[in-house]
Amino acid sequence: MSKSLPSRADNYSEWYNELVKRADLAENSAVRGCMIIKPYGYSIWEKMQRALDDMFKETGHTNAYFPLFIPKSFLSKEASHVEGFAKECAVVTHYRLKNDPNGGGVIVDPEAKLEEELIVRPTSETVIWSTYKNWIQSYRDLPLLINQWANVVRWEMRTRLFLRTAEFLWQEGHTAHATKQEAIAETEQMLEVYADFAENFMAMPVVKGIKTANERFAGADETYCIEALMQDGKALQAGTSHFLGQNFAKAFDVKFLSKENQLDYVWGTSWGVSTRLMGALIMAHSDDQGLVLPPKLAPIQVVIVPIYKGEDQLNAIIEKVNPLAKALRKSGVSVKFDTSDNQSPGFKFAEYELKGVPVRLAIGNRDMENGTIELARRDTREKTSMPFDGIEQVVLDTLEDIQSKIYAKALAFRQEKTHVVNTWDEFTAKLDEGGFISAHWDGSSETEEKIKELTKATIRCIPLDAKEEAGKCILTGNPSSKRVLFARAY
Amino acid sequence: MSKSLPSRADNYSEWYNELVKRADLAENSAVRGCMIIKPYGYSIWEKMQRALDDMFKETGHTNAYFPLFIPKSFLSKEASHVEGFAKECAVVTHYRLKNDPNGGGVIVDPEAKLEEELIVRPTSETVIWSTYKNWIQSYRDLPLLINQWANVVRWEMRTRLFLRTAEFLWQEGHTAHATKQEAIAETEQMLEVYADFAENFMAMPVVKGIKTANERFAGADETYCIEALMQDGKALQAGTSHFLGQNFAKAFDVKFLSKENQLDYVWGTSWGVSTRLMGALIMAHSDDQGLVLPPKLAPIQVVIVPIYKGEDQLNAIIEKVNPLAKALRKSGVSVKFDTSDNQSPGFKFAEYELKGVPVRLAIGNRDMENGTIELARRDTREKTSMPFDGIEQVVLDTLEDIQSKIYAKALAFRQEKTHVVNTWDEFTAKLDEGGFISAHWDGSSETEEKIKELTKATIRCIPLDAKEEAGKCILTGNPSSKRVLFARAY
Numbered sequence: 009m010s011k012s013l014p015s016r017a018d019n020y021s022e023w024y025n026e027l028v029k030r031a032d033l034a035e036n037s038a039v040r041g042c043m044i045i046k047p048y049g050y051s052i053w054e055k056m057q058r059a060l061d062d063m064f065k066e067t068g069h070t071n072a073y074f075p076l077f078i079p080k081s082f083l084s085k086e087a088s089h090v091e092g093f094a095k096e097c098a099v100v101t102h103y104r105l106k107n108d109p110n111g112g113g114v115i116v117d118p119e120a121k122l123e124e125e126l127i128v129r130p131t132s133e134t135v136i137w138s139t140y141k142n143w144i145q146s147y148r149d150l151p152l153l154i155n156q157w158a159n160v161v162r163w164e165m166r167t168r169l170f171l172r173t174a175e176f177l178w179q180e181g182h183t184a185h186a187t188k189q190e191a192i193a194e195t196e197q198m199l200e201v202y203a204d205f206a207e208n209f210m211a212m213p214v215v216k217g218i219k220t221a222n223e224r225f226a227g228a229d230e231t232y233c234i235e236a237l238m239q240d241g242k243a244l245q246a247g248t249s250h251f252l253g254q255n256f257a258k259a260f261d262v263k264f265l266s267k268e269n270q271l272d273y274v275w276g277t278s279w280g281v282s283t284r285l286m287g288a289l290i291m292a293h294s295d296d297q298g299l300v301l302p303p304k305l306a307p308i309q310v311v312i313v314p315i316y317k318g319e320d321q322l323n324a325i326i327e328k329v330n331p332l333a334k335a336l337r338k339s340g341v342s343v344k345f346d347t348s349d350n351q352s353p354g355f356k357f358a359e360y361e362l363k364g365v366p367v368r369l370a371i372g373n374r375d376m377e378n379g380t381i382e383l384a385r386r387d388t389r390e391k392t393s394m395p396f397d398g399i400e401q402v403v404l405d406t407l408e409d410i411q412s413k414i415y416a417k418a419l420a421f422r423q424e425k426t427h428v429v430n431t432w433d434e435f436t437a438k439l440d441e442g443g444f445i446s447a448h449w450d451g452s453s454e455t456e457e458k459i460k461e462l463t464k465a466t467i468r469c470i471p472l473d474a475k476e477e478a479g480k481c482i483l484t485g486n487p488s489s490k491r492v493l494f495a496r497a498y
Numbered sequence: 499m500s501k502s503l504p505s506r507a508d509n510y511s512e513w514y515n516e517l518v519k520r521a522d523l524a525e526n527s528a529v530r531g532c533m534i535i536k537p538y539g540y541s542i543w544e545k546m547q548r549a550l551d552d553m554f555k556e557t558g559h560t561n562a563y564f565p566l567f568i569p570k571s572f573l574s575k576e577a578s579h580v581e582g583f584a585k586e587c588a589v590v591t592h593y594r595l596k597n598d599p600n601g602g603g604v605i606v607d608p609e610a611k612l613e614e615e616l617i618v619r620p621t622s623e624t625v626i627w628s629t630y631k632n633w634i635q636s637y638r639d640l641p642l643l644i645n646q647w648a649n650v651v652r653w654e655m656r657t658r659l660f661l662r663t664a665e666f667l668w669q670e671g672h673t674a675h676a677t678k679q680e681a682i683a684e685t686e687q688m689l690e691v692y693a694d695f696a697e698n699f700m701a702m703p704v705v706k707g708i709k710t711a712n713e714r715f716a717g718a719d720e721t722y723c724i725e726a727l728m729q730d731g732k733a734l735q736a737g738t739s740h741f742l743g744q745n746f747a748k749a750f751d752v753k754f755l756s757k758e759n760q761l762d763y764v765w766g767t768s769w770g771v772s773t774r775l776m777g778a779l780i781m782a783h784s785d786d787q788g789l790v791l792p793p794k795l796a797p798i799q800v801v802i803v804p805i806y807k808g809e810d811q812l813n814a815i816i817e818k819v820n821p822l823a824k825a826l827r828k829s830g831v832s833v834k835f836d837t838s839d840n841q842s843p844g845f846k847f848a849e850y851e852l853k854g855v856p857v858r859l860a861i862g863n864r865d866m867e868n869g870t871i872e873l874a875r876r877d878t879r880e881k882t883s884m885p886f887d888g889i890e891q892v893v894l895d896t897l898e899d900i901q902s903k904i905y906a907k908a909l910a911f912r913q914e915k916t917h918v919v920n921t922w923d924e925f926t927a928k929l930d931e932g933g934f935i936s937a938h939w940d941g942s943s944e945t946e947e948k949i950k951e952l953t954k955a956t957i958r959c960i961p962l963d964a965k966e967e968a969g970k971c972i973l974t975g976n977p978s979s980k981r982v983l984f985a986r987a988y
Contacts, residue, residue, distance in 0.1 A: 037564070037565045037625065037629065038565075038569060038572070038625070038628055038629075039565045039568070039569060039616060042565035042566070042567060043565070044562070044563065044565065044629055045563040046562055047560040047561065047562045050560070050561050050562045050563055051560060051561070053563075054561060070540070070541060071537065071540050071544060072536055072537045072540045073535040073543075073667065074527070074534050075528075075529045075532035075533070075534065075665055076618075076651065076665050077529045077588070077665070079529060080604060080606075081603060082528070083595070083603075083604055084603030084604055090603070095594055095595055096593065096594055097593070097594065098567070098590045098592075098593055098616070099590060099591065099592040099595065099606050100588045100618065101589065101590075101591045101592065101606065102588075102591065103587070103588055103589065103653040104585055104586055104587065104653065105570070105573070105587055105589065113570075113571060113573070114573055114574055116570075116591065116615055125606055126529060126588070127595070128618075135527065135529075138528055139527065139528075139534055154537060158649075159566055159648075161566065163593040163594065175565055175566050177563065350638065
């Protein structure tokens with residue numbers, strides 16, 4: 009706490025890295041690209057998990073667990089899947105170590121080589137569809153609505169805490185259906201669940217859309233996504249929901265007998281969000297003083313700091329505050345009453361600001377005399393002296409207000425940073441300002457790649473609510489029927 | 499459901515294997531030794547996790563997440579740890595695949611060889627203590643009370659669903675303390691938490707004890723354990739809590755500045771339970787008709803099966819039953835009202851018996867006329883016709899009664915199967931009957947190994963409540979000061 013954070017304006021990237029470390033969210037481990045999620049960071053992730061898991065269960069899904077390892081040959085079964093995924097993976101080749109005969113600790117036992125190498129799962133479609141083959145015989149076994157919470161590994165060369173790590177935590181839903189319509193409805197439903205979670209828990213507005221063929225998941229017929237805008241004007245893909253068609257069913261021979269007694273391939277979906285959401289959460293709201301957390305995901309929602317001289321003053325404050333803390337907890341609020349004596353109130357204020365605690369209450373001797381208490385809200389950093397009586401309701405209202413205000417703020421930012429452009433010059437100029445750019449595109453992968461090459465901007469999505477509108481592609485001038493969203497992205 | 503289960507008397511081992519599969523708990527995957535935990539099995543595990551996690555948090559622990567991979571060199575740092583653990587591990591040697599130039603799918607890219615191999619964690623002491631080095635400077639950073647929910651891999655040659663699998667799920671607590679006494683108190687506290695969970699949630703009585711040096715965790719000064727007795731008379735280690743002394747602190751150079759301004763090594767503990775508990779749960783209570791689940795861990799606590807002819811009868815039953823189902827749910831009971839029409843009531847009865855649903859209610863036309871409902875309890879398989887009015891309270895009471903009765907039954911079984919013996923002949927005779935054998939042992943590892951060689955029995959633990967009592971070792975006749983518990987074990 010001795011140094012302040014780098015400011016977002018000076019160095020956004022450094023601000024992010026430092027914030028993640030100083031707020032005790034995560035740090036790098038001794039294994040390249042693998043992070044350690046520290047207790048405070050993990051407690052936010054747990055809140056995310058709990059909220060998402062409840063939503064998955066409300067929509068009829070159950071959890072299961074599939075193996076960490078995938079036989080190498082499985083990856084080759086779905087042709088486009090192997091193209092898109094199989095390359096940067098952790099490969100297990102041996103199953104035993106032995107003492108180094110030369111005394112240098114342990115070495116890999118050359119005699120314990122696996123016949124077929126195992127891949128640490130980068131995603132589980134292959135291992136799950138090879139299982140579904142045995143679980144599905146008739147329409148009565150459908151729909152199969154399963155989710156898994158798991159760790160996955162993708163060997164990334166350049167990693168950043170939460171945003172891109174070799175190992176990360178996620179959930180992956182894998183469902184099987186009797187009809188195409190039902191599978192598409194599931195894909196869309198889960199996109200709505202993700203958008204609902206992002207907006208109502210993370211307080212982060214998202215654009216719902218469809219990925220272009222270039223950006224589609226390897227093995228999917230269609231990839232739906234939610235895209236959010238970070239404070240530096242870069243986009244971040246926050247969740248994806250894939251309509252898999254019959255691709256994996258065909259690759260793993262998963263057929264079912266329909267009501268009409270016909271044998272047909274099953275229709276599939278998969279959908280996931282990961283600890284990357286932690287990165288999105290941090291970048292969506294936080295400021296130069298530290299984290300700003302939405303109350304619904306804050307591990308500590310209210311901190312109470314006593315300001316006192318000597319034991320007697322402290323005891324008087326404790327006697328006054330304990331019933332308030334108790335009442336708040338009874339209303340479901342997580343409260344920390346920090347009576348520790350090894351740090352000054354000022355140090356504590358800065359520390360809880362850094363950690364994004366939404367509401368801070370401070371009470372000192374003068375407050376005790378006047379029947380007041382000071383309330384500070386983290387989002388606006390406003391401090392107000394309030395009557396102590398009735399403060400409980402004020403706190404509850406303030407938590408709700410912060411949740412909606414930070415959403416509104418992020419939405420206003422995104423609206424301000426979403427530019428509608430019609431020419432290449434406008435496009436490149438606005439791109440450098442950052443934000444989403446709504447522009448016409450001729451629908452070809454070549455054009456999309458050319459634009460990426462020239463500007464580093466990618467098509468984030470074709471928004472679901474894009475209007476039919478005749479226009480000309482910003483690069484080629486070829487005809488286009490709707491606008492798509494471009495941005496530089498994480 | 500066409501075939502009945504093998505009986506426990508005929509073939510206990512087959513009974514277990516078949517039950518795990520038919521009750522939809524788990525199955526083998528395409529990867530040798532790795533299991534798939536199916537939705538019904540996973541939902542029991544989730545209930546276990548939730549209960550344990552709440553208990554960990556109540557005792558001041560927080561969750562975090564550490565990397566899946568451990569650099570090979572870490573394993574060699576703690577000498578006895580590497581001896582006990584490092585051998586049967588999954589080893590990652592490469593980080594990339596590439597297309598086979600000969601067209602045979604994908605192959606491991608020989609150019610993507612890691613400089614140092616990575617081990618898939620068999621347990622996380624090494625990677626966690628290498629991190630604690632940076633987290634701990636002074637006594638103010640202590641105690642550090644962290645738990646992790648994770649998957650781990652130990653390359654087992656002979657595997658059995660839940661009981662012994664290459665990959666399994668578990669929690670591992672890792673704590674650091676300023677004093678030896680505090681670390682021992684933590685080790686003992688977590689043993690109590692495990693015993694409390696086993697007895698009050700799993701309804702499974704356990705013996706709390708200490709492992710002999712032979713059976714101690716590699717790297718621990720002392721291993722505490724809880725031991726349970728299965729219905730076939732074999733023991734099962736259900737949880738362990740290790741006092742690590744300063745071993746890992748020394749191996750990873752974790753020192754702290756004490757209140758007295760002295761630099762000293764930190765004291766450590768670790769403790770874990772795994773999906774092995776699922777195997778224990780199954781074997782502790784289930785019978786030849788299927789699972790018997792304690793109500794506190796049953797995914798479905800009450801199933802209601804309507805018996806009807808035609809739509810009108812069904813609708814009348816639904817109208818009558820819905821308020822009951824709603825009232826039970828309001829009391830926190832998970833209720834399934836199974837109105838599906840593709841299976842007969844008899845089929846449903848057998849199915850829910852197989853799945854261990856504690857209470858079954860059945861209601862037919864005659865019940866509707868008489869104002870009655872049939873209640874069947876899974877543990878005793880007793881069926882009773884009851885007045886419909888007031889059935890809600892009867893169900894609540896019955897759930898509590900089942901929870902305590904199955905515990906009492908398991909306890910009576912264990913008491914009956916715990917034999918106090920004083921001679922070698924008695925020892926070998928009783929061993930063949932199965933159960934725990936309380937006997938004198940001279941305290942030497944040689945004797946312990948000899949007994950194991952001769953009989954396959956191991957010392958499960960030195961019970962914490964073992965009385966001081968002079969006696970003679972059953973094998974050597976050498977003096978002994980207390981009895982220990984022997985058994986053949988899983």
